[in-house]
Amino acid sequence: MNREQNSRTSILNYIIALAVIFALNFILPRMMPGDPLHAIYGDEALVAMTPQMEASLIREFALDRSWTDQLLAYVINLLHCDLGFSYYYRTQVSSVIMGALPWTLLLTGLALIIATALGIILGIESGWQRGATLDRCLVAGLMFLSGFPDFFVGIILLLIFGVSLNMAPLSGAVTPYAGLKGLDYLLDALMHLILPLASLVAVQLGAVYLLTRNTIVTLLGESFILTARAKGCSDLCIKYSHAGRNCLLPVTTATGLRIPHLFTGALFIEIIFSYPGLGSLLNSALDARDYPLIQGILLIVTIAVLTANLLVDLLYKRLDPRVKYAH
Amino acid sequence: MLKIIGLKTSFGETEILRGIDLELDERESIALVGESGAGKTTLGLSIMGLVSGSVSGEILFNGRNLLKISEDDFRNLRGKELAMVFQNTEDALDPVCRIDDQIAEAILVHHGQSRKNIKAAVLKLLMSVGLNENKALAYPHQLSGGERQRVLIAMALANDPDVLILDEPTASLDALTKADILKLFRSVINCRISLVITHDISMARALTQKMAVLYAGRIVEIGRTEEMVTNPRHPYTRGLIRSYPGMTTTRDLQGIPGRMAQGLDGCPFHERCTQAIEICNCLVPQLREIDERLIACHRGGIVPLLEIRNLGMSFDSCSVLRGVSLTLFEGETLALVGESGSGKTTLSKIIMGLFEQDSGEILLEGQNVNKRDASFYRRVQMIFQNPKESVSHRMNVLDTVMEPLNVQKMGSKEERQRAAKEALRHVELSNDSDFLKKYPHQLSGGEVQRVAIARALALSPKLLIADEPTSALDPSVQAKILKLLMNLQEKMGLAILFVTHDIALARKVSDRMAVMLKGQIVETGATNEVLSHPQHPYTRRLVECAAAASLGMETGESQEESMAANNFKIKAEDFIIGKRPILKIEDY
Numbered sequence: 001m002n003r004e005q006n007s008r009t010s011i012l013n014y015i016i017a018l019a020v021i022f023a024l025n026f027i028l029p030r031m032m033p034g035d036p037l038h039a040i041y042g043d044e045a046l047v048a049m050t051p052q053m054e055a056s057l058i059r060e061f062a063l064d065r066s067w068t069d070q071l072l073a074y075v076i077n078l079l080h081c082d083l084g085f086s087y088y089y090r091t092q093v094s095s096v097i098m099g100a101l102p103w104t105l106l107l108t109g110l111a112l113i114i115a116t117a118l119g120i121i122l123g124i125e126s127g128w129q130r131g132a133t134l135d136r137c138l139v140a141g142l143m144f145l146s147g148f149p150d151f152f153v154g155i156i157l158l159l160i161f162g163v164s165l166n167m168a169p170l171s172g173a174v175t176p177y178a179g180l181k182g183l184d185y186l187l188d189a190l191m192h193l194i195l196p197l198a199s200l201v202a203v204q205l206g207a208v209y210l211l212t213r214n215t216i217v218t219l220l221g222e223s224f225i226l227t228a229r230a231k232g233c234s235d236l237c238i239k240y241s242h243a244g245r246n247c248l249l250p251v252t253t254a255t256g257l258r259i260p261h262l263f264t265g266a267l268f269i270e271i272i273f274s275y276p277g278l279g280s281l282l283n284s285a286l287d288a289r290d291y292p293l294i295q296g297i298l299l300i301v302t303i304a305v306l307t308a309n310l311l312v313d314l315l316y317k318r319l320d321p322r323v324k325y326a327h
Numbered sequence: 328m329l330k331i332i333g334l335k336t337s338f339g340e341t342e343i344l345r346g347i348d349l350e351l352d353e354r355e356s357i358a359l360v361g362e363s364g365a366g367k368t369t370l371g372l373s374i375m376g377l378v379s380g381s382v383s384g385e386i387l388f389n390g391r392n393l394l395k396i397s398e399d400d401f402r403n404l405r406g407k408e409l410a411m412v413f414q415n416t417e418d419a420l421d422p423v424c425r426i427d428d429q430i431a432e433a434i435l436v437h438h439g440q441s442r443k444n445i446k447a448a449v450l451k452l453l454m455s456v457g458l459n460e461n462k463a464l465a466y467p468h469q470l471s472g473g474e475r476q477r478v479l480i481a482m483a484l485a486n487d488p489d490v491l492i493l494d495e496p497t498a499s500l501d502a503l504t505k506a507d508i509l510k511l512f513r514s515v516i517n518c519r520i521s522l523v524i525t526h527d528i529s530m531a532r533a534l535t536q537k538m539a540v541l542y543a544g545r546i547v548e549i550g551r552t553e554e555m556v557t558n559p560r561h562p563y564t565r566g567l568i569r570s571y572p573g574m575t576t577t578r579d580l581q582g583i584p585g586r587m588a589q590g591l592d593g594c595p596f597h598e599r600c601t602q603a604i605e606i607c608n609c610l611v612p613q614l615r616e617i618d619e620r621l622i623a624c625h626r627g628g629i630v631p632l633l634e635i636r637n638l639g640m641s642f643d644s645c646s647v648l649r650g651v652s653l654t655l656f657e658g659e660t661l662a663l664v665g666e667s668g669s670g671k672t673t674l675s676k677i678i679m680g681l682f683e684q685d686s687g688e689i690l691l692e693g694q695n696v697n698k699r700d701a702s703f704y705r706r707v708q709m710i711f712q713n714p715k716e717s718v719s720h721r722m723n724v725l726d727t728v729m730e731p732l733n734v735q736k737m738g739s740k741e742e743r744q745r746a747a748k749e750a751l752r753h754v755e756l757s758n759d760s761d762f763l764k765k766y767p768h769q770l771s772g773g774e775v776q777r778v779a780i781a782r783a784l785a786l787s788p789k790l791l792i793a794d795e796p797t798s799a800l801d802p803s804v805q806a807k808i809l810k811l812l813m814n815l816q817e818k819m820g821l822a823i824l825f826v827t828h829d830i831a832l833a834r835k836v837s838d839r840m841a842v843m844l845k846g847q848i849v850e851t852g853a854t855n856e857v858l859s860h861p862q863h864p865y866t867r868r869l870v871e872c873a874a875a876a877s878l879g880m881e882t883g884e885s886q887e888e889s890m891a892a893n894n895f896k897i898k899a900e901d902f903i904i905g906k907r908p909i910l911k912i913e914d915y
């Protein structure tokens with residue numbers, strides 16, 4: 001199979017997965033007993049709703065018409081990025097989500113990059129000097145750390161650095177009503193980001209680190225390392241450009257597999273730090289039983305996870321020449 | 328110039344190299360041979376400074392002791408002045424890196440260069456190792472084994488090193504690729520010091536001037552490759568060459584008894600050596616020069632067991648032997664070939680003391696044999712063409728085999744019986760009481776000959792004279808008896824003087840060959856040499872006749888002849904691989 005075909009099939013796989021999710025989103029509420037509007041919005045919302053609103057919603061979803069018309073309306077709504085109406089926030093679900101999504105992406109994206117990069121570097125260094133003090137401390141420390149659940153690390157950090165030492169803000173993503181601009185705004189956001197980010201990284205780091213370290217230990221026994229040393233390559237070059245490059249392959253695969261875990265971790269962390277991302281949003285949506293919002297968030301998170309996986313897949317193919325040309 | 332003095336390398340407690348001394352001049356190439364585990368690769372890696380264990384001694388390269396310089400200095404030498412080509416295993420090249428980048432790296436770590444120059448240099452290197460330039464952009468998994476090997480060579484040659492170490496460079500290649508790669512090696516090694524680590528004797532022969540044989544971390548013999556192969560002098564070297572299946576070896580493969588053991592006191596080889604003496608298991612023999620060869624052996628290498636000097640003999644003024652000189656070494660088979668009446672049987676009978684020579688002398692283990700006493704017959708035994716000559720029809724099997732022990736008054740009766748049964752076991756005969764009580768006429772011809780051999784071996788002699796031992800037997804029994812003799816030789820280090828008129832048979836069993844004509848030895852030498860380049864016209868004729876007999880086989884001849892012919896057919900295949908074995912007389 002050649003390269004294009006290969007990536008085409010994997011993209012196709014993702015499209016199918018997405019289609020299944022959209023289909024479920026459409027079918028499930030309509031299969032519930034009773035009135036679909038009920039199922040979509042929940043009792044409380046309907047109580048608060050005026051009859052006009054109800055009528056306009058029924059029109060929008062084409063609930064009074066045939067099954068095919070409903071599907072068509074659903075697809076058209078999706079194409080318009082219309083995920084329904086959040087009665088709790090009294091605005092479109094999509095715009096509520098759009099307000100929270102960047103914060104979550106910022107948090108998870110940075111956590112992913114930092115945890116992976118740091119894990120790889122620590123893993124390489126510690127695998128290189130296997131058995132030395134540094135190696136043993138790192139193995140023990142990071143194994144210990146990654147044994148905790150995310151929220152636990154979050155709470156500990158919050159208590160130590162936020163409450164006791166008062167070094168970082170306790171909640172939120174920016175200081176409200178401070179009217180900060182430019183660089184100050186950035187710094188402020190960063191200060192708010194540090195603790196949640198640190199907790200996410202701390203929990204994610206262990207897995208990357210251990211995998212890298214063990215891969216490096218095996219790779220260092222391979223003959224191409226000896227070949228490189230015989231060429232006169234420096235330790236740095238052998239560590240990073242030969243062993244390091246080869247260990248990216250298993251690390252990338254593992255990262256792809258860990259992305260869902262990263263997202264769920266982020267949801268909890270956000271709640272702890274009242275970070276205004278999807279996690280907190282989901283929390284309040286659950287409190288208010290804002291069904292359309294809950295559904296929208298789950299849909300977005302799923303899409304985000306799938307997209308991230310697709311990216312990892314494509315990255316892997318760039319990294320390993322053997323996959324492209326595998327027969 | 329590369330000089331290694333007292334190099335020792337160990338990994339933890341295990342010492343892999345136990346004192347290597349080696350000196351190589353400019354442009355000299357040396358093969359390092361030995362069975363796996365002997366330390367060949369460790370030696371190569373030690374020179375490259377790539378072993379993880381601890382290294383002591385001296386490695387002098389252009390006057391600098393490599394073991395004393397800093398790691399940074401060493402790294403500057405590596406790949407630039409000292410280069411190593413590794414065995415082409417699947418992962419000898421970085422799997423995720425393009426070929427051109429890997430080769431470029433070899434240059435870049437030592438010389439800063441512009442992008443364009445590098446590209447040109449890489450392409451030139453690829454070309455010089457016989458690779459097409461479109462391979463430059465390939466990844467290792469897209470190349471064949473031979474191509475990967477070429478890339479490894481290109482990387483090693485990238486900076487035109489002074490010392491090149493090749494580690495089993497053709498081990499995993501098929502025969503045709505191997506031939507191509509060998510050609511390439513030949514062109515790259517002659518302008519630098521090269522060490523070829525291999526267990527492939529024919530490759531050593533094709534590439535190197537010198538050869539060093541390693542055994543359990545020590546060098547046991549160094550000499551010129553050609554001479555080492557045709558005339559190995561250390562017992563281990565001989566074993567190694569005997570066990571190597573070459574296209575020019577004619578003899579059946581023979582192993583070396585036992586296994587290589589590490590960390591023995593004394594000579595590392597003494598447990599497997601068939602000529603070991605007392606001192607061998609307590610003192611390590613040092614390499615010393617003996618007749619232009621460096622040999623580490625307390626006995627100066629394989630010792631001559633039997634020396635015959637200038638032997639003359641005549642019956643009634645008709646001279647049967649004239650100036651016959653022969654040397655038979657410990658543990659080897661010397662075939663004495665000649666037609667009937669050439670004097671070969673007379674010669675063997677003189678050795679046994681059945682006739683008295685008129686002139687000349689016979690030395691056994693360096694001592695002149697004047698009278699043949701018990702101690703002589705303990706060391707020299709004979710088996711005859713007709714086993715009836717040595718086996719009395721009035722004695723049963725057990726008595727026959729025990730007789731020499733009785734004569735020698737060895738031990739108690741039980742011990743003798745045990746020894747006799749052991750001898751019978753060696754010749755693969757049963758030793759249940761029924762069989763032991765049988766008389767020769769109750770046995771088949773092959774069994775009687777085995778009994779005769781058992782009788783000869785009961786005393787564990789050093790030398791066995793076998794006078795046409797199988798010519799009275801049918802071919803399949805003959806083959807079995809010969810196999811048996813060879814196995815016994817391998818196990819006990821027996822030297823055999825194999826007297827025969829059948830040159831085809833001699834070819835399969837002997838290390839060396841002496842051709843006899845009218846009471847004179849007209850030609851001696853390594854069997855394959857004698858057969859492939861016969862010097863004397865008489866030898867040539869013998870070879871031609873034997874070859875003709877093999878052609879006769881095609882038309883269906885008697886069984887015995889076809890046996891001989893069969894041997895030659897194999898020989899023909901040796902020369903013309905893959906084709907129908909058409910035998911050309913000129914080949915010989």
Ligand code: SF4
Nearest residue numbers: 594597600607624625
């Ligand atoms: S004779 Fe002694 S020193 Fe020589 S190889 Fe045999 S055991 Fe070693």
